[in-house]
Amino acid sequence: MPFDTTGSWTPVALSADLLPGAVMPAWTSAGPLALWRSQSGRTTASSDRCPHRGMRLSHGFVRGEALSCIYHGWSYSPAGGCVRIPAHPNLVPPETIRVTVQEVEESDGIIWVAVGQPETKPWRLGDLVPLRSLTVEAGIAAIEAAADAKTDSNGLISVADFPWVRLLATEQLGRTLIHVLIEQDRSPADRIAASRIAEALRRQAETRQKEVA
Ligand code: FES
Structure with a gap:
């Protein structure tokens, strides 16, 4: 993952998975987040802890331009x-x-959250488009082994036998969130195939992880 001296960006979710008026849990190395999109479409990454009594804000709900806690209804603005x-x-x-x-950038269908204060914007996907996200109960090393490939400086794993499929991976506490990316001119059949390839890699990586545990 690109990292400068002041911070980095974590790809926490796909834009398509966060509709206006929705909230979902997410995380970076800085901690858990409530990732939410206001009714007008603004995306915010709030700490996932209500300052009142500590309820997770990702269990809350969005009303208009504010995120409300599910417990006693205290509401918070995007600021x-x-x-x-x-x-x-x-x-x-x-x-x-x-x-x-946390600072949020949304580009090429990916929601990026800043850890620290990066001096540059997140890298752009170029001819790749996001397809879906999966959570893998394994570390990146097990995923690299399953894909027979190494993670590059952008956090991308290029699947050895299917170089048109890339995995954008972020590990946290032994679990890895991967966003499946595919070359944008690929056919609908290729998109289905890419999704199945990623699921097969997940199974292989989780099996490897259990073997080394
Ligand atoms: S714990 Fe959130 S409003 Fe009370």
Whole structure:
């Protein structure tokens, strides 16, 4: 994964998997996130912990341009500030009540979240397009072994027998999130094949992981 002295970008999800008004869990090396898209389409990566009593905000819900906690309904803006406390409807929440938000970039169908303060934008996919995401219960080493390939400087694994299929991989605590990418001029049949290739690699990698555990 590209990394400069001040930070890096983590590809946390595909744009197509986060519809307006939705929230989902995500993570980077900096910790768990509530990744959400407002009704107008703005994407925000908030810390996945409500400052009130610690409920996971990824269990919450999006209403308009705010993310609300499922427990007592405190709502947070894309900038992180608390904008509403339902038990005190006439109170303007103090500015000190806020969640941490990470910088987000969305390009080529991928949602990237900053870890630290990268000086450059995420790299562009070029002639590749995202197909789907999978979570693999194995580390990147097991996936590389299954794919018979090494991860390049962009975090891409090129599948040895199918070089038109690439895996954009991020490992966290022994589990790896992979986004399957495919050359954009490939046929619908190739897209189906790429999805099956990725599933087969997942099975192989998880088997290898269990063997070395
Ligand atoms: S824990 Fe989130 S509003 Fe209470």
